[in-house]
Amino acid sequence: MEIRLAKSYGFCFGVKRAIKIAEESPNSVTFGPLIHNKNEINRLKERYNVGLVEQIEEVPDGGRVVIRTHGIPKDKLTLLRQKSVEVIDATCPFVTKPQEIVEQMSDEGYSVVIFGDSNHPEIKGVMSYAKDPIVVLSVDELRTHLPSIKEKVATVAQTTRKFEEYQKIVAFLMGHKKEVRVFNTICNATFENQDAARELSKEADVMIVIGGKNSSNTKQLYNICKENCPDSYLIENASELRPEWFEGKKMCGITAGASTPNWIIEEVIENIKKNQV
Amino acid sequence: MEIRLAKSYGFCFGVKRAIKIAEESPNSVTFGPLIHNKNEINRLKERYNVGLVEQIEEVPDGGRVVIRTHGIPKDKLTLLRQKSVEVIDATCPFVTKPQEIVEQMSDEGYSVVIFGDSNHPEIKGVMSYAKDPIVVLSVDELRTHLPSIKEKVATVAQTTRKFEEYQKIVAFLMGHKKEVRVFNTICNATFENQDAARELSKEADVMIVIGGKNSSNTKQLYNICKENCPDSYLIENASELRPEWFEGKKMCGITAGASTPNWIIEEVIENIKKNQV
Numbered sequence: 001m002e003i004r005l006a007k008s009y010g011f012c013f014g015v016k017r018a019i020k021i022a023e024e025s026p027n028s029v030t031f032g033p034l035i036h037n038k039n040e041i042n043r044l045k046e047r048y049n050v051g052l053v054e055q056i057e058e059v060p061d062g063g064r065v066v067i068r069t070h071g072i073p074k075d076k077l078t079l080l081r082q083k084s085v086e087v088i089d090a091t092c093p094f095v096t097k098p099q100e101i102v103e104q105m106s107d108e109g110y111s112v113v114i115f116g117d118s119n120h121p122e123i124k125g126v127m128s129y130a131k132d133p134i135v136v137l138s139v140d141e142l143r144t145h146l147p148s149i150k151e152k153v154a155t156v157a158q159t160t161r162k163f164e165e166y167q168k169i170v171a172f173l174m175g176h177k178k179e180v181r182v183f184n185t186i187c188n189a190t191f192e193n194q195d196a197a198r199e200l201s202k203e204a205d206v207m208i209v210i211g212g213k214n215s216s217n218t219k220q221l222y223n224i225c226k227e228n229c230p231d232s233y234l235i236e237n238a239s240e241l242r243p244e245w246f247e248g249k250k251m252c253g254i255t256a257g258a259s260t261p262n263w264i265i266e267e268v269i270e271n272i273k274k275n276q277v
Numbered sequence: 278m279e280i281r282l283a284k285s286y287g288f289c290f291g292v293k294r295a296i297k298i299a300e301e302s303p304n305s306v307t308f309g310p311l312i313h314n315k316n317e318i319n320r321l322k323e324r325y326n327v328g329l330v331e332q333i334e335e336v337p338d339g340g341r342v343v344i345r346t347h348g349i350p351k352d353k354l355t356l357l358r359q360k361s362v363e364v365i366d367a368t369c370p371f372v373t374k375p376q377e378i379v380e381q382m383s384d385e386g387y388s389v390v391i392f393g394d395s396n397h398p399e400i401k402g403v404m405s406y407a408k409d410p411i412v413v414l415s416v417d418e419l420r421t422h423l424p425s426i427k428e429k430v431a432t433v434a435q436t437t438r439k440f441e442e443y444q445k446i447v448a449f450l451m452g453h454k455k456e457v458r459v460f461n462t463i464c465n466a467t468f469e470n471q472d473a474a475r476e477l478s479k480e481a482d483v484m485i486v487i488g489g490k491n492s493s494n495t496k497q498l499y500n501i502c503k504e505n506c507p508d509s510y511l512i513e514n515a516s517e518l519r520p521e522w523f524e525g526k527k528m529c530g531i532t533a534g535a536s537t538p539n540w541i542i543e544e545v546i547e548n549i550k551k552n553q554v
Contacts, residue, residue, distance in 0.1 A: 167448040174447060174459050175440060182447070182457040 001246060003272060004204070006196035006255040010265060011035075012189035014069040014092025015258065021066060021090040022050045028064035028088065029053045031072060031080070032121065036212060036259040039237070043261070059085050071095045071125035095122055098156040098185040102130035105154035110181060113142065113149065115169045116158030123158055138165075139172045151178040159187040160217075190217055190258065197221050197255045201228035204253030206245055209234045210268055211257025218257030225255065237264055238271040246275065278523060280549060281481070283473035283532040287542060288312075289466035291346040291369025292535065298343060298367040299327045305341035305365065306330045308349060308357070309398065313489060313536040316514070320538070336362050348372045348402035372399055375433040375462040379407035382431035387458060390419065390426065392446045393435030400435055415442075416449045428455040436464040437494075467494055467535065474498045474532040478505035481530030483522055486511045487545055488534025495534030502532065514541055515548040523552065 011019070015035055022034055022044055029051040033041055044050040050066070056079050059065045064086040067077070071091035080087050091099075102112045112130040116123040117137060127133050134149060136142045153173060157166045163186050173180045201207045207225040211218025213236060225232040233245060246252060252272060256265050288296070292312055299311055299321055306328040310318055321327040327343070333356050336342045341363040344354070348368035357364050368376075379389045389407040393400040394414060404410050411426060413419045430450060434443045440463050450457045478484045484502040488495025490513060502509040510522060523529060529549060533542050 163452060167451065170451060170459070171444040171448060174444065174461050178461060180459040180461070182451050182459060184451050184455060184457070 001249050002251045003269060004200060004251060004253055005265075005269075006193070006200045006253065008189075008192040008196040009254070010193075010256040010258065010260050010262060012092075012187070012258055014094060014187075014189075018066075018069045018090035018092070019044070019261075021088060023048055025050065025064055025066055025088050028066050028086075029059060030066045030068055031056075031059070031076075032068050032070070034066070034068050034090075035261075036215060037261060037264075039264060040259075040261045043263075056080060056083070059083060061085065064088055066090050068121075069095065070121040071099060072121075073125055073128035075128060091125075092159070092187075094159050094185065094187045095125065098126045098159075098183065099129045101154070101156055101183050101185070102126060102133060105181065106131035106133075109150075110152045110154040111148075111150040113145075113153055113155040113169070113173065114158070115155065115161055115166050120158060122160075126156065126158075136169070139168050142169060142172060146176055149173075149177065152181075153177045153179070154181040154183065156183045156185045159185060160190050161186055193217070193221060193255065193258065194224055197224050197253075198228065200253040200255065201225040201232065204229050204251050205231060206249045206251075207232040207253045207255070208241075208245075208268060208272070209255055209257070210236070210265055211260045212236060215257045215259055218260070221255055221257060225253070229253070235268070238267040241268065241271050241275065243275045246272065278526050279528045280546060281477060281528060281530055282542075282546075283470070283477045283530065285466075285469040285473040286531070287470075287533040287535065287537050287539060289369075289464070289535055291371060291464075291466075294369070295343075295346045295367035296321070296538075298365060300325055302341055302343055302365050303327065305343050305363075306336060307343045307345055308333075308336070308353075309345050309347070311343070311345050311367075312538075313492060314538060314541075316541060317536075317538045320540075333357060333360070336360060338362065341365055343367050346372065347398040348376060349398075350402055350405035351376075352405060368402075369436070369464075371436050371462065371464045372402065375403045375436075375460065376406045378431070378433055378460050378462070379403055379410060382458065383408035383410075386427075387429045387431040388425075388427040390422075390430055390432040390446070390450065391435070392432065392438055392443050397435060399437075403433065403435075413446070416445055419446060419449060423453055426450075426454060429458075430454045430456070431458040431460065433460045433462045436462060437467050438463055470494070470498060470532065470535065471501055474501050474530075475505065477530040477532065478502040478509065481506050481528050482508060483526045483528075484509040484530045484532070485518075485522075485545060485549070486532055486534070487513070487542055488537045489513060492534045492536055495537070498532055498534060502530070506530070512545070515544040518545065518548050518552065520552045523549065 069092040346369040
């Protein structure tokens with residue numbers, strides 16, 4: 001049986017970069033979990049003594065703290081910088097960008113509209129750089145805020161939002177305001193994994209999707225694969241593999257959610273190969 | 278029979294303003310026809326001695342020249358200003374705005390995309406204020422220009438274009454460039470006349486549309502009326518009215534194209550009333 005990896009899978013650029021930064025910062029703590037994967041967090045702890053704190057007060061004096069890809073609100077960053085700790089910024093550059101944009105746009109007197117989820121850590125961070133930002137997930141929500149938005153408005157999007165939905169937000173804004181300054185801050189990584197999974201699952205007769213069972217992006221990958229390849233399975237790690245899935249199959253496709261580290265993927269591949277022998 | 282005027286009809290704000298400026302500038306010439314209506318041009322000539330020239334060389338030395346609502350290219354304005362003539366600017370403020378915007382955006386290093394017809398006098402004027410502007414009427418046209426457009430792009434629209442088409446241009450641009458600065462320079466005047474004609478023609482049992490038979494906006498008004506009121510007639514002036522159109526009718530609706538002066542509309546109304554007696 002042939003085993004083929006999707007052209008794009010697993011960690012995005014920003015997460016790969018953050019993990020590298022953490023590995024290069026032994027004996028530090030991350031402020032919030034670096035990724036939504038306990039195995040990887042344990043690995044960083046065991047191998048590099050990179051711990052995890054959830055509150056500023058927990059960061060040890062004289063220690064080192066790593067800011068995760070999502071970034072953090074400006075006031076918390078300021079508090080951290082005021083402490084006698086070394087701040088190591090692993091904020092994804094694709095998240096730093098909208099933070100910088102909304103800060104500059106606020107300074108220039110624009111209203112700021114953020115297309116995203118105000119409860120998401122990334123957006124909490126971005127919001128903190130704008131003056132009175134409007135955060136919406138839909139045109140209906142945006143409509144209720146129209147009276148408080150100036151004629152000059154700048155807009156950014158959460159990096160993981162759907163582009164088509166952002167287009168609707170912009171199309172609406174331009175019908176109501178004189179100047180709309182649109183910054184396309186959506187990152188293609190999620191969609192690249194999805195596109196690659198779609199392509200591969202059309203050719204595979206069994207698909208293995210590796211990722212957290214509660215991870216929304218992993219579930220989306222699984223649904224896409226299932227559509228094209230009925231024998232698709234979602235697993236968190238190699239221990240869940242069952243030999244009967246591969247009986248009589250010719251090509252096994254592999255993909256992984258955005259929080260799945262490479263070493264877990266490699267373990268899965270090794271296991272499938274072993275079972276074949 | 279009741280006679281009712283559409284809530285919005287005839288001249289837009291910019292044309293009303295330009296005619297007032299011309300009336301207040303006797304013994305001048307306009308650079309190009311002030312409006313697409315010979316009757317009105319003749320009236321200005323006879324009553325205010327406001328003439329018409331098509332070339333800069335024709336503007337008499339020491340004379341006064343009126344710039345029409347469309348505006349003119351920057352180099353021609355400069356040439357006029359270098360002559361010993363008084364330049365009276367009747368450019369519609371809604372046209373001056375995009376001229377100023379594209380000039381500023383070019384200065385700030387943005388590529389400029391103009392949604393409009395490069396052969397239209399308004400757009401010829403606006404284009405002249407931008408550095409290497411891209412002028413397109415559709416997304417397909419825009420696509421061919423993508424490689425020459427910078428990551429920072431500003432966009433304006435011809436005042437008379439359809440908003441929905443402009444939204445498509447912007448939706449496309451934001452998918453390909455990092456920053457899209459959208460200025461909504463579309464003027465609602467044309468659409469206000471159309472909306473009002475639609476509304477009135479639903480209630481009228483005869484509709485009179487007054488305007489040039491070659492005028493595209495008048496023909497559009499006529500088509501809208503015809504849809505709702507089969508007894509709709511397009512006339513250029515009162516002499517074309519026929520008494521039989523009004524026989525047994527209860528309500529006559531009146532609208533007029535964007536180049537139809539009020540005095541022609543008033544003549545038509547007077548004539549209809551007379552025939553009724």
